[in-house]
Amino acid sequence: MGRQPVTRNTPAACQPTEPLEAQGIVNYTRVFYNLSEPRLYEQAIRRREGLLAQSGPLVVRTGAYTGRAPNDKFLVREPGSEDKIWWGEVNRPFTARDFDRVHHRLLAYLQGREIYVQDCYAGADPDYRVPIRVITETAWQSLFARNMFLRIEDSDELNSFRPEFILIAAPNFHANPEVDHTRSEAFILVHFGKKLIIIGGTGYGGEIKKSIFTVMNFALPQKGVFPMHCSANAGKNGDTAIFFGLSGTGKTSLSADPERILVGDDEHGWSDNGIFNFEGGCYAKVIRLSPEAEPQIYQCTRRFGTLLENVAIDVETRRIDLDDDSLTENTRAAYPIHFIDNASPTGIAGHPRNIIMLTCDAFGVLPPIARLTPEQAMYHFLSGYTAKVAGTEAGIVEPQATFSTCFGAPFMALPPTVYAGLLGERMKKHRSVCWLINTGWSGGGYGVGERIRIEYTRRMVSAALGGELESVPFEEEPFFGLSVPTRCPGVPDQVLRPADTWPDRDAYRRQAEDLKNRFRNNFKAFESQVEDALRRVM
Ligand SMILES: Nc1ncnc2c1ncn2[C@@H]1O[C@H](COP(=O)(O)OP(=O)(O)O)[C@@H](O)[C@H]1O
Numbered sequence: 001m002g003r004q005p006v007t008r009n010t011p012a013a014c015q016p017t018e019p020l021e022a023q024g025i026v027n028y029t030r031v032f033y034n035l036s037e038p039r040l041y042e043q044a045i046r047r048r049e050g051l052l053a054q055s056g057p058l059v060v061r062t063g064a065y066t067g068r069a070p071n072d073k074f075l076v077r078e079p080g081s082e083d084k085i086w087w088g089e090v091n092r093p094f095t096a097r098d099f100d101r102v103h104h105r106l107l108a109y110l111q112g113r114e115i116y117v118q119d120c121y122a123g124a125d126p127d128y129r130v131p132i133r134v135i136t137e138t139a140w141q142s143l144f145a146r147n148m149f150l151r152i153e154d155s156d157e158l159n160s161f162r163p164e165f166i167l168i169a170a171p172n173f174h175a176n177p178e179v180d181h182t183r184s185e186a187f188i189l190v191h192f193g194k195k196l197i198i199i200g201g202t203g204y205g206g207e208i209k210k211s212i213f214t215v216m217n218f219a220l221p222q223k224g225v226f227p228m229h230c231s232a233n234a235g236k237n238g239d240t241a242i243f244f245g246l247s248g249t250g251k252t253s254l255s256a257d258p259e260r261i262l263v264g265d266d267e268h269g270w271s272d273n274g275i276f277n278f279e280g281g282c283y284a285k286v287i288r289l290s291p292e293a294e295p296q297i298y299q300c301t302r303r304f305g306t307l308l309e310n311v312a313i314d315v316e317t318r319r320i321d322l323d324d325d326s327l328t329e330n331t332r333a334a335y336p337i338h339f340i341d342n343a344s345p346t347g348i349a350g351h352p353r354n355i356i357m358l359t360c361d362a363f364g365v366l367p368p369i370a371r372l373t374p375e376q377a378m379y380h381f382l383s384g385y386t387a388k389v390a391g392t393e394a395g396i397v398e399p400q401a402t403f404s405t406c407f408g409a410p411f412m413a414l415p416p417t418v419y420a421g422l423l424g425e426r427m428k429k430h431r432s433v434c435w436l437i438n439t440g441w442s443g444g445g446y447g448v449g450e451r452i453r454i455e456y457t458r459r460m461v462s463a464a465l466g467g468e469l470e471s472v473p474f475e476e477e478p479f480f481g482l483s484v485p486t487r488c489p490g491v492p493d494q495v496l497r498p499a500d501t502w503p504d505r506d507a508y509r510r511q512a513e514d515l516k517n518r519f520r521n522n523f524k525a526f527e528s529q530v531e532d533a534l535r536r537v538m
Pocket residue numbers: 245246247248249250251252253254265284285286287289294439440451452453454455457
């Protein structure tokens with residue numbers, strides 16, 4: 001007789017210690033608790049949620065929404081949090097009554113269904129971590145949560161797990177704006193008092209991770225921790241660098257560096273102990289990913305365990321095509337951070353020696369690297385500038401300036417000055433050096449010039465972090481008062497001075513003045529709240 005297949009049950013990991021009924025989830029057909037990747041694959045394939053690609057990833061479609069829907073996100077106005085929240089255009093209120101209605105309709109919808117649960121943590125520092133339970137209608141979103149948050153491998157720890165924040169996501173449950181008072185069929189509703197997030201009508205994985213980020217941004221400043229929309233890595237001798245930046249500016253790409261230890265690609269906290277990742281995974285853009293320019297991320301797209309969102313796949317050969325943008329430009333890979341071979345096993349690192357602020361300036365104006373004074377750093381942090389390009393449609397050449405305070409307004413639950421205050425204080429205390437790095441266009445801007453080559457940006461980052469720029473003369477650029485190195489090893493001198501890359505210098509000057517005015521207009525909102533030194537920056 002041949003060898004018997006060995007099957008082992010780990011019953012401890014199959015039933016949540018805290019029953020789902022505690023979350024009002026009742027009459028379900030089955031609950032799948034903390035399933036491993038192979039079992040989630042089996043479930044997703046059985047339920048026809050996705051396809052197994054030739055090289056191992058699971059490929060899914062997120063539905064009508066392939067990116068975040070910031071206008072469909074609301075915070076519940078309730079006594080426990082309302083006087084702390086930064087209400088306005090970003091954080092729009094939802095009544096507690098309306099929340100309860102949508103919540104109950106969602107719980108009713110989930111009856112008779114299979115439910116997937118992942119119990120995990122947000123926050124790598126045990127002093128500040130938040131136990132979260134992610135309850136999903138689909139197996140693939142359970143894989144998303146398992147890949148993105150901090151896993152619990154230890155069965156005793158799982159057995160004693162008590163969730164603090166609950167997130168329920170049901171992409172196929174659509175709101176009805178007339179009854180539910182949502183803006184559309186999609187909704188992301190955050191209730192700080194109930195410690196509950198409900199998401200429906202959209203399957204985009206980014207909503208799950210960014211709403212947990214919102215929770216951290218609300219809770220941590222109240223514990224003296226600075227939550228940041230940034231990636232982070234550390235040198236071999238422990239020097240830490242953080243990279244702030246809005247979507248598409250290069251946080252994920254530039255933090256993956258074979259010479260440095262990856263701490264995290266998107267969300268961190270800065271406490272008195274140093275920095276820590278909020279997550280346990282990465283969520284990389286993979287459109288037209290180049291194996292030469294981004295080898296570490298590229299290899300993650302060919303691996304068992306990786307979840308690919310909206311990537312094109314040939315149903316016959318099961319080959320994926322990273323160049324295909326027919327579903328969206330925003331194709332994504334979600335994978336656990338240990339898929340990057342030099343990732344930190346703890347997600348914890350020291351106080352940042354360098355702070356990099358990334359911007360993707362499509363106007364072709366800002367220098368590719370500049371050293372910032374502490375006041376300039378605060379100014380750029382409060383401004384949160386980047387430019388969006390109008391997608392890939394032919395004929396659209398006009399980029400759009402975006403100012404998103406703290407480099408992440410959609411996720412900042414408290415007033416921006418709270419975060420800016422924490423940055424200023426920590427930057428001063430730890431004497432961090434700040435840099436502005438433009439990963440956008442040169443040579444005349446979007447539609448005329450080309451995007452700064454990623455190998456140049458990497459070289460500039462490593463020159464800044466490695467101290468190579470300390471011996472180089474700097475000159476002041478006339479429009480924004482930025483201090484720009486005149487040389488950077490491995491980068492042509494001309495690249496460092498954007499004006500020199502433009503075919504027409506007058507056109508550069510006009511564009512620079514225009515951008516400067518946009519900065520000034522945007523900063524008016526902060527002028528009454530900041531010190532004189534900041535008001536004089538520009
Ligand atoms: N010079 C550059 N620096 C950084 N990224 C670049 C550069 N040129 C092109 N890119 C591309 O821009 C995108 C940056 O996205 P990503 O790193 O995911 O940003 P974020 O994590 O900040 O949202 C990637 O697709 C990357 O390949």
